[in-house]
Amino acid sequence: MNSRTSCPPDRTASRPLLAERHVARLLLGTLIGRLPNGMAPVAILLLIAEQGGSLATGGLLCALYGLASAIGQPALGRMVDRRGQTRVTTAAVLVTTVCLLLLSYADAVAQPALAAGLVVLAGLSTPPLEANLRALWAVVLPDPERRRAALALDTGAQGLIYIAGPPLVATLSALHGPGAAMTVTAVLGLVGASVMLSTAPCRKWRPAGARTGGFLGPLQHDGLRLLFLAFSGVGFALGAVNVWAVSMADRHGMALLSGVIPAALSVGSLVGGVLYGRCRWPGGLSGQLLTAALLFALAWGPLAASPGPLVATALTALPGLFLTVLITSAFLTVDALAPTGTRTEACAWLIASVGIGQAAGTALAGTAATSPTISAALPAAGALLALVVLAGSRRQMSTPFSPSHRGQHRRRNDTETPSSRGRHRRVSGA
Structure with a gap:
């Protein structure tokens, strides 16, 4: 019997999230x-x-x-x-x-x-x-489902x-x-x-318990290091799109584009957060993360063709729709993989990786601003980097339980052996 049928329904599940x-x-x-x-x-x-x-x-x-x-x-x-x-x-x-x-x-x-x-x-x-x-x-x-919805709303907002x-x-x-x-x-x-x-x-x-992970904390986990590297690519895309918006405004003589294009991305992110919070994605966290990264990368593709101002503004909302799903899945992955007592630091590393990527994307896009083709392609390049890293490190980022299980099992400690983890999965899913 799985966790969804073994537990009584949550009476608060029908309440508006903001009423909690x-x-x-x-x-x-x-x-x-x-x-x-x-x-x-x-x-x-x-x-x-x-x-x-x-x-x-x-x-x-x-x-x-x-x-x-x-x-x-x-x-x-x-x-x-x-x-x-x-x-x-x-x-x-x-x-x-x-x-x-x-x-x-x-x-x-x-x-x-x-x-x-x-x-x-x-x-x-x-x-x-x-x-x-x-x-x-x-x-x-x-x-767990209410927590996922709150994360999506928070990320989109x-x-x-x-x-x-x-x-x-x-x-x-x-x-x-x-x-x-x-x-x-x-x-x-x-x-x-x-x-x-x-x-x-x-x-x-x-903190939920005594700190583990040594001096490196969450960076000691291979999967988390790769996750942070991947999200520097997400940040790169976000930094590059801001500069691309300014170059679009200069090229077309429309000063408002420098603010409207990033705003369109943010609006798409907000809408994506609301929709994601109301839907259930099938599969485990690693699959959700990879699917979101794929959709995020594909959504940048049309912009690489340097469309006109109005089309570019509308198309920029598309990556935003999947950005919230991608970031929410990443934070849920961090929550599942972070060593005991390092949850806040692990979340902060994810935030920092996006910020560092943004700085790099802004700097590189600034040097390429005179080339419309390169400037338009840089956001897609950052998203593609994130996708490649996530696809290549799916095994290291696999989480011990699916999202529906995480709220009902104590997080395994760092000394648990692979064989005992397998037994734990079989018992919990029996």
């Missing part, structure tokens, strides 16, 4: 708290421009901010796994807030080293709200950060100046983190 206790507050708090991820780079660019600095200087500071944020997440995630969410995240958000506030008063042209230092410190201390939330879902939503954030900065900058926009950015990050940190699950969260 703590879910709406956690989602709202993390979305507000992560708005600086989409607002700060734009605010930095506008601030440098107002001070008379060059676009190259502003771009360099934005790159430093993004790279520092990606590097800092695993370190903060490891600290959370050891000390809990409240103390580590509170300290991180306070440092980030202070740095962003000071940046609005610093003269990056006259004092470039000071500005760069503040940007790097703000990035390194970016609070690990996303990794925290992914670790909390197992506590807030014990049912991330697009709102990049849909709402940049226009908000542009509006505030036009009305009150870039300094005011940077100040609002810092305050929103503090408010959102406070909303999340004040919830009972966040305050009470502690």
Whole structure:
């Protein structure tokens, strides 16, 4: 008898997901708290421009901010796994807030080293709200299907950060100046983190057991290392598409395209999250992950033909539909494979791999922006890299149980032998 028939039906399964206790507050708090991820780079660019600095200087500071944020997440995630969410995240958000506030008063042209230092410190201390939330879902939503739906909604809703954030900065900058926009950015990050940190699950969260995996933590697992490598390709595609959107805007004389094309990707991601949360995918996690990667890579194909502005905008939503499925499946895989006591750090490594890939995609696409054909093909190249790595490492990423089983079995410890794992599978599926 399988797990779906051996257990009584969940009475809460028919309730709206946002009606579940703590879910709406956690989602709202993390979305507000992560708005600086989409607002700060734009605010930095506008601030440098107002001070008379060059676009190259502003771009360099934005790159430093993004790279520092990606590097800092695993370190903060490891600290959370050891000390809990409240103390580590509170300290991180306070440092980030202070740095962003000071940046609005610093003269990056006259004092470039000071500005760069503040940007790097703000990035390194970016609070690990996303990794925290992914670790909390197992506590807030014990049912695996509800947890999968929450992950999909959370992943899809991330697009709102990049849909709402940049226009908000542009509006505030036009009305009150870039300094005011940077100040609002810092305050929103503090408010959102406070909303999340004040919830009972966040305050009470502690690691699930003694930390295993040694110094390397989740990086000691072959499957997780390959998963992180694959998702640097996903990040590469996302970084490259932003630059491609700017080049499309310049080539066609339509400035709005630089924002509309990434927004279309985000809208597709949001729609994909809602649809994925309401559907059940057949098969195990490794199969779902590979299928999502294949669809994500195929969806970039039409864009490589350099279509016109309207067609390109519509087609960009297609990869977004599968992006949420891909990322959600990856986080579920991380949850299944991460050594005991490293869940937050493992989630943070996945987030960091996407961020590092984005930085690389942005940099390479910037050098190829003068070639429309190459620029349009780079997102597909990143997605193809992710597909190839995932296809070649499916065995290393195989999870001990299917998604329907994970909520009903204690995670195997690292000393379990292959033969005992096989017996465990046969017994649990009997």
